[in-house]
Amino acid sequence: xxxxxxxxxxxxxxxxxxxxxxxxxxxxxxxxxxxxxxxxxxxxxxxxxxxxxxxxxxxxxxxxxxxxxxxxxxxxxxxxxxxxxxxxxxxxxxxxxxxxxxxxxxxxxxxxxxxxxxxxxxxxxxxxxxxxxxxxxxxxxxxxxxxxxxxxxxxxxxxxxxxxxxxxxxxxxxxxxxxxxxxxxxxxxxxxxxxxxxxxxxxxxxxxxxxxxxxxxxxxxxxxxxxxxxxxxxxxxxxxxxxxxxxxxxxxxxxxxxxxxxxxxxxxxxxxxxxxxxxxxxxxxxxxxxxxxxxxxxxxxxxxxxxxxxxxxxxxxxxxxxxxxxxxxxxxxxxxxxxxxxxxxxxxxxxxxxxxxxxxxxxxxxxxxxxxxxxxxxxxxxxxxxxxxxxxxxxxxxxxxxxxxxxxxxxxxxxxxxxxxxxxxxxxxxxxxxxxxxxxxxxxx
Amino acid sequence: xxxxxxxxxxxxxxxxxxxxxxxxxxxxxxxxxxxxxxxxxxxxxxxxxxxxxxxxxxxxxxxxxxxxxxxxxxxxxxxxxxxxxxxxxxxxxxxxxxxxxxxxxxxxxxxxxxxxxxxxxxxxxxxxxxxxxxxxxxxxxxxxxxxxxxxxxxxxxxxxxxxxxxxxxxxxxxxxxxxxxxxxxxxxxxxxxxxxxxxxxxxxxxxxxxxxxxxxxxxxxxxxxxxxxxxxxxxxxxxxxxxxxxxxxxxxxxxxxxxxxxxxxxxxxxxxxxxxxxxxxxxxxxxxxxxxxxxxxxxxxxxxxxxxxxxxxxxxxxxxxxxxxxxxxxxxxxxxxxxxxxxxxxxxxxxxxxxxxxxxxxxxxxxxxxxxxxxxxxxxxxxxxxxxxxxxxxxxxxxxxxxxxxxxxxxxxxxxxxxxxxxxxxxxxxxxxxxxxxxxxxxxx
Numbered sequence: 001x002x003x004x005x006x007x008x009x010x011x012x013x014x015x016x017x018x019x020x021x022x023x024x025x026x027x028x029x030x031x032x033x034x035x036x037x038x039x040x041x042x043x044x045x046x047x048x049x050x051x052x053x054x055x056x057x058x059x060x061x062x063x064x065x066x067x068x069x070x071x072x073x074x075x076x077x078x079x080x081x082x083x084x085x086x087x088x089x090x091x092x093x094x095x096x097x098x099x100x101x102x103x104x105x106x107x108x109x110x111x112x113x114x115x116x117x118x119x120x121x122x123x124x125x126x127x128x129x130x131x132x133x134x135x136x137x138x139x140x141x142x143x144x145x146x147x148x149x150x151x152x153x154x155x156x157x158x159x160x161x162x163x164x165x166x167x168x169x170x171x172x173x174x175x176x177x178x179x180x181x182x183x184x185x186x187x188x189x190x191x192x193x194x195x196x197x198x199x200x201x202x203x204x205x206x207x208x209x210x211x212x213x214x215x216x217x218x219x220x221x222x223x224x225x226x227x228x229x230x231x232x233x234x235x236x237x238x239x240x241x242x243x244x245x246x247x248x249x250x251x252x253x254x255x256x257x258x259x260x261x262x263x264x265x266x267x268x269x270x271x272x273x274x275x276x277x278x279x280x281x282x283x284x285x286x287x288x289x290x291x292x293x294x295x296x297x298x299x300x301x302x303x304x305x306x307x308x309x310x311x312x313x314x315x316x317x318x319x320x321x322x323x324x325x326x327x328x329x330x331x332x333x334x335x336x337x338x339x340x341x342x343x344x345x346x347x348x349x350x351x352x353x354x355x356x357x358x359x360x361x362x363x364x365x366x367x368x369x370x371x372x373x374x375x376x377x378x379x380x381x382x383x384x385x386x387x388x389x390x391x392x393x394x395x396x397x398x399x400x401x402x403x404x405x406x407x408x409x410x411x412x413x414x415x416x417x418x419x420x421x422x423x424x425x426x427x428x429x430x431x432x433x434x435x436x437x438x439x440x441x442x443x444x445x
Numbered sequence: 446x447x448x449x450x451x452x453x454x455x456x457x458x459x460x461x462x463x464x465x466x467x468x469x470x471x472x473x474x475x476x477x478x479x480x481x482x483x484x485x486x487x488x489x490x491x492x493x494x495x496x497x498x499x500x501x502x503x504x505x506x507x508x509x510x511x512x513x514x515x516x517x518x519x520x521x522x523x524x525x526x527x528x529x530x531x532x533x534x535x536x537x538x539x540x541x542x543x544x545x546x547x548x549x550x551x552x553x554x555x556x557x558x559x560x561x562x563x564x565x566x567x568x569x570x571x572x573x574x575x576x577x578x579x580x581x582x583x584x585x586x587x588x589x590x591x592x593x594x595x596x597x598x599x600x601x602x603x604x605x606x607x608x609x610x611x612x613x614x615x616x617x618x619x620x621x622x623x624x625x626x627x628x629x630x631x632x633x634x635x636x637x638x639x640x641x642x643x644x645x646x647x648x649x650x651x652x653x654x655x656x657x658x659x660x661x662x663x664x665x666x667x668x669x670x671x672x673x674x675x676x677x678x679x680x681x682x683x684x685x686x687x688x689x690x691x692x693x694x695x696x697x698x699x700x701x702x703x704x705x706x707x708x709x710x711x712x713x714x715x716x717x718x719x720x721x722x723x724x725x726x727x728x729x730x731x732x733x734x735x736x737x738x739x740x741x742x743x744x745x746x747x748x749x750x751x752x753x754x755x756x757x758x759x760x761x762x763x764x765x766x767x768x769x770x771x772x773x774x775x776x777x778x779x780x781x782x783x784x785x786x787x788x789x790x791x792x793x794x795x796x797x798x799x800x801x802x803x804x805x806x807x808x809x810x811x812x813x814x815x816x817x818x819x820x821x822x823x824x825x826x827x828x829x830x831x832x833x834x835x836x837x838x839x840x841x842x843x844x845x846x847x848x849x850x851x852x853x854x855x856x857x858x859x860x861x862x863x864x865x866x867x868x869x870x871x872x873x874x875x876x877x878x879x880x881x882x883x884x885x886x887x888x889x890x
Contacts, residue, residue, distance in 0.1 A: 049654050145620040153598050153615075170598075170615070175590040207682055209494050210675045212657065229674050230655045233681060237652055240685030241769055247692060248765025248862060249758055257770035258780065262787065266794045269762050276758050277799050281806060283750035288816065294743050301739055301746040305728035305753055305870055312754075313694055313721050313863040317714050320693025324686055325702035335703065342707065349711045354722050361726060371733065417693060417862035418758040425750055 020046065023054075028061045044073060051234075052081035053255060060090055071097040077122040077231070080109035084119075109225075117202045118195040120235065121216045121225030126155040130165055130183040134176045141170070154213045156223055157186045163221045166190060192217045195224055199235050204329050206232045243327055246411065247320055249276065249418035276418050282426045283308075290433040297444040299372060300436055303383050304429065310354055311390035311428040312421030315398030318343055319420045322402045326412045336403050340396060347395030351388035359384045375443050382439045386432040393431065394424040465491065473506040489518060496679075497526035498700060505535060516542040522567040522676070525554035529564075554670075562647045563640040565680065566661045566670030571600040575610055575628040579621045586615070596673055599658045602631045608666045611635060637662045640669055644680050649774050651677045688772055691856065692765055694721065694863030721863050727871045728753075735878040742889040744817060744824060745881055752831050753873040755799055756839035757866030763788055763843030764865045771847060771857045781848050785841060792840030796833035804829045820888050827884045831877040838876065839869040 019034040026034065035043045035058065047055060047070065059070050059082060071079060071094060083094050083106065098106060105123045112118030126144050128137050141155065155173065157166040166186030176185045192215050193202055205214060206229055213228045242252035251268040253260050260268075287294070287304070294301050322339065325331035331339060362380040366372050372379050398420045402412035437445060464479040471479065480488050480503065492500060492515065504515050504527060516524060516539060528539050528551065543551060550568045557563030571589050573582050586600065600618065602611040611631030621630045637660050638647055650659060651674055658673045687697035696713040698705050705713075732739070732749070739746050767784065770776035776784060807825040811817050817824050843865045847857035882890060 045654075142619055145616050171590050174587055203678070206675070207678050212675060229678060230651070230657060232678055233648070233652050233674060236678060236681045236685070237773065240681070240689070241773065244685070244689055244692060244765060244769045247689060248762050250762045250765075253766075256773070256775040257766055258776060258783065262790060265787075266791055269759070269791065270795055270798050273755070273758055273762070273795055274798060274802060277751070277755055277802055280751050280754050283754075284747045287747045287750070291743055291747065294739075294746055298736055298740045298743075298746075301743075301749070302729045302732045302736065304746070304749060305732070305874065306722070306725050308750055309725050309728075309757075309863075309867065309870060310718070310722055312757075312866070313718055314714070316861075316863050317693050317695045317718070320689060320695075321698075321702055324689045328682065328686065328701070330701040331703060338703065342710075345707060346711055346714065350715055350718055353715050353719060357719060357722055416761075418754075418761050418866075421757070421863075421866070422754065425754060429750070 028057045032058055032061045048073070048078075052078070052085045056082045056085035059094070060086060067094075068097045072099065072102070075122055076102055076105040076109060076124065077120065077225075080106045080119070081114075083110060084114055112195065115199045116195065117193050117197040117199060117216050117227060118224065120199060120202070120231050121227045123225040125151070125213075125215070125223065125226045126170075127223075128155050128157050128168070128182050130157050130159070130181070130186070132182045133178065134173060134180050134182065134185070135178040137173055137182050138178075141173075151213055151226070151228055154211075154215075154226070156190075156215055156226075157182055158223065162223065164190060164192065164215060164217055164223050167215070190215065192221070193227070194218075200239050200327065202227065203232050203236050203239065207236075239327070243323065243413040246413035247323060247416050249273070249416040272416070272418070276422045279422045280425060283429055286426055286429040286433075290429075293433060293436065293445055297436075297440065299379060299444075300382075300433070304432070306358070307383065307386050307390055307432050308425040308428040309421075310387055311394035311424040312417075313394075314347065314350055314391045315394035315420035315424045316417035318346075318395045318398030319402055319415045320417060322399045323412050323415060326402060326406060333403060333407060336400070339399050339403070343395045343399040344392065347392035348388065350395065351391030354391055355384035355387040358387055375440070378439055378443055382432075382436050385439070386428075386435045389431045389435065390424070390428040393427060394420070397424055397427075473502045477503055477506045493518070493523070497523065497530045501527045501530035504539070505531060512539075513542045517544065517547070520567055521547055521550040521554060521569065522565065522670075525551045525564070526559075528555060529559055557640065560644045561640065562638050562642040562644060562661050562672060563669065565644060565647070565676050566672045568670040570596070570658075570660070570668065570671045571615075572668075573600050573602050573613070573627050575602050575604070575626070575631070577627045578623065579618060579625050579627065579630070580623040582618055582627050583623075586618075596658055596671070599656075599660075599671070601635075601660055601668055601671075602627055603668065607668065609635060609637065609660060609662055609668050612660070635660065637666070638672070639664075645684050645772065647672065648677050648681050648684065652681075684772070688768065688858040691858035692768060692861050694718070694861040717861070717863070721867045724867045725870060728874055731871055731874040731878075735874075738878060738881065738890055742881075742885065744889075745827075745878070748828050749874065749877070751803070752828065752835055752877050753870040754866075755832055756835035756869040756873040757862075758839075759792065759795055759836045760839035760843030760865035760869045761862035763792075763840045764847055764860045765862060767844045767847045768857050768860060771851060778848055778852060781845070784844050784848070788840045788844040789837065792837035793833065795840065796836030799836055800829035800832040803832055820885070823884055823888055827877075827881050830884070831873075831880045834876045834880065835869070835873040838872060839865070842869055842872075 019038070023031065035046065038046065047058065059067055062070065074082060079098060079102065083091050086094055095103060095106060108123065109119065109121070126141055128140065132140065153170045155168050155170060156164060157168065159165050166188045167190045168182060168186040172185055191205070191209060191211065193205060195216055195218055211229070213226045215226050216224050218224055245252045249272050251271060253265070253268055322331060359380050362372060362376065362383060366376040401415040401420060405415055406412045464483070468476065480491065483491065492503065504512055507515065519527060524543060524547070528536050531539055540548060540551060553568065554564065554566070571586060573585065577585065598615045600613050600615055601609060602613065604610050611633045612635045613627060613631040617630055636650070636654060636656065638650060640661055640663055647659070656674070658671045660671050661669050663669060690697045695717050698710070698713055767776060804825050807817060807821065807828060811821040846860040846865060850860055851857045
């Protein structure tokens with residue numbers, strides 16, 4: 001805690017952090033009330049640090065006068081996010097609160113999809129002409145710095161048609177000798193991103209390069225705006241949350257857990273659960289097909305959950321690994337054959353490990369309690385062989401499914417652990433009972 | 446692509462990006478060879494953008510002379526990461542390559558755990574005295590900017606004992622009137638983080654505040670270094686990857702998928718798989734306990750996979766949601782009662798939805814094929830009732846397990862989808878056969 005905060009705490013006014021601690025469980029009205037209690041500068045900091053959805057709820061709960069001054073406080077990219085987070089009917093009204101030039105900028109940003117580079121960028125960036133001297137450039141930037149630019153730390157050098165010629169970091173400008181031209185110290189090999197680049201790809205670009213900002217350009221290298229790394233932290237968190245929720249077998253939520261409504265939560269979860277349930281019904285069909293075998297050897301039924309869940313678990317591992325590796329760009333579609341080869345090997349190794357545990361268990365239980373009858377060796381072999389087959393199949397299916405989804409233009413993260421498990425459950429039963437038919441024909445069956 | 450890159454491509458020298466495209470599948474030796482083909486500036490950019498592990502492998506593959514100049518190229522925080530990523534036996538040697546002052550800084554950084562704030566910070570930051578005028582400050586910074594500082598964009602104001610008094614952004618300094626004192630324009634309410642703060646908590650701090658850098662201080666407010674947001678992007682990605690892999694039911698890998706060795710991959714996956722397998726063996730025990738019921742009514746066995754997997758799937762959803770919400774700080778331990786209440790409601794709703802689908806399926810199949818015999822209504826009721834019970838139990842168990850793990854000081858992400866599924870499989874069987882005993886006693890059983 002800062003000394004100033006300790007000071008405030010002593011005086012019983014530690015409101016900003018108190019408010020932040022209880023934020024999640026407050027209603028929009030209570031939040032607004034809390035905000036009004038804060039000194040203005042602290043209220044500003046708090047509001048500016050909130051997710052767009054919360055900002056939007058707060059602003060809509062305000063009186064018209066307050067709304068206007070808070071909307072005008074936001075930089076254009078944040079204002080666009082707030083408007084996008086508001087209900088359709090409120091958007092026009094919020095946009096109208098902005099001053100004329102900002103309104104134009106925000107309207108242009110709203111034309112981009114929320115998850116495109118264009119939707120993340122700030123149109124206010126620092127710019128220079130190539131023929132300025134370093135001293136002129138610094139004076140010129142000093143004037144620009146008083147306007148509300150997103151950053152002055154990267155300065156973009158544009159030609160007369162506003163096309164990107166180069167970039168100079170403020171630091172380079174600052175440590176260069178004053179009489180040099182901007183042209184002499186700028187880098188011309190600028191990393192840029194196109195307007196419609198997916199935000200996930202953009203965040204990979206940031207992760208790979210360690211730049212603080214990347215300019216967004218159109219096909220003729222006109223700079224449309226810049227995206228800064230602090231916005232990317234939020235994107236990375238969001239994308240990871242969406243992927244994790246999909247891997248868990250549900251639709252991604254739009255809001256934090258405790259803020260999601262009961263029925264919207266049920267809806268996001270029921271869809272996939274019902275689809276999985278219908279898929280899993282094929283297990284009843286498959287087992288119905290082997291009903292006579294089960295009636296003759298009830299002992300076979302005992303191992304059904306064990307065997308199919310092992311396939312499901314190894315499949316979950318493989319699909320989760322591949323989903324994440326695809327998202328990070330560590331694995332690409334063209335690597336599929338390397339992935340299959342490796343997963344077949346891993347699957348057989350894992351299957352063999354589980355098979356030996358299973359074998360040991362059945363033989364031990366037989367020796368201790370004699371529960372599996374005279375054909376216990378055959379039963380043990382059936383279980384062990386099935387395990388190798390089911391685990392290998394689960395591993396291969398789990399690793400290929402995300403790639404097939406990506407190949408079909410769908411989200412690989414939909415290859416969730418439960419989805420793969422369901423797929424493998426049905427085929428695992430078929431493998432198990434087929435092995436049983438082969439090995440036990442003439443003895444138990 | 447930039448014009449310069451197009452130019453190089455025309456001349457057949459598009460090496461940097463070609464090299465980057467094939468990077469994943471090259472051996473350290475091939476990478477080094479590729480790097481030597483590049484113009485020096487491009488090779489530097491490429492190396493600086495790599496993960497610490499890759500940098501370390503590359504540097505260790507170099508000749509002693511090359512090693513030295515590349516190690517000295519790295520800022521202290523990156524040098525510390527590279528040394529941490531190297532095998533134990535090489536660390537001393539790498540450290541010895543640095544110049545004296547850097548070696549001291551890096552040795553100090555190496556004392557922090559890799560996942561603490563202290564392990565991420567750079568000890569070189571821009572600093573000022575409170576009584577300098579704005580003009581003096583700018584001149585002084587101009588001198589500091591020529592040294593290799595992590596950033597000059599936030600400047601920290603220190604007293605004579607090197608304790609933090611305030612912060613001024615370079616931009617504020619730059620747009621202030623030249624004769625003002627630094628003291629007059631600095632903010633004293635600085636957000637700081639302690640040295641041993643967990644990097645996950647630190648990344649949340651960045652996500653909440655949109656700062657580009659946060660100073661790390663000891664208990665007496667001495668600034669030890671700063672952490673910048675571009676390092677946090679990597680942390681956020683890494684933490685999300687670890688969580689995702691744990692949610693998938695395995696240990697987190699230390700390296701990208703295609704770079705992990707075969708046996709290290711098997712090891713990371715076999716451990717959890719074997720534990721789950723042993724856990725899942727209790728399903729065989731549970732089913733053995735109901736062996737007589739199954740023998741009398743084989744039809745009961747047909748629905749076993751359907752019912753237990755529904756519990757597992759709803760449990761996966763709940764645990765995944767809560768794991769992520771805990772990681773993001775959206776839910777805290779003290780919210781447990783709100784979570785339980787909500788999940789009981791959601792579980793009953795989801796269970797009821799699946800129960801009606803199950804009911805419809807059994808009644809339809811009976812009408813069409815007559816497969817379930819005279820007691821089909823009782824069977825349908827058994828399945829439907831069990832589904833509500835199992836899904837509700839799965840949901841509650843899945844949501845509470847991550848909280849229990851956090852409460853016991855363990856990683857909530859270990860409450861993986863497969864782990865929850867296994868737990869719910871065993872208890873689901875008990876619920877199913879108990880309901881069956883109750884409803885079918887005297888008819889089928």
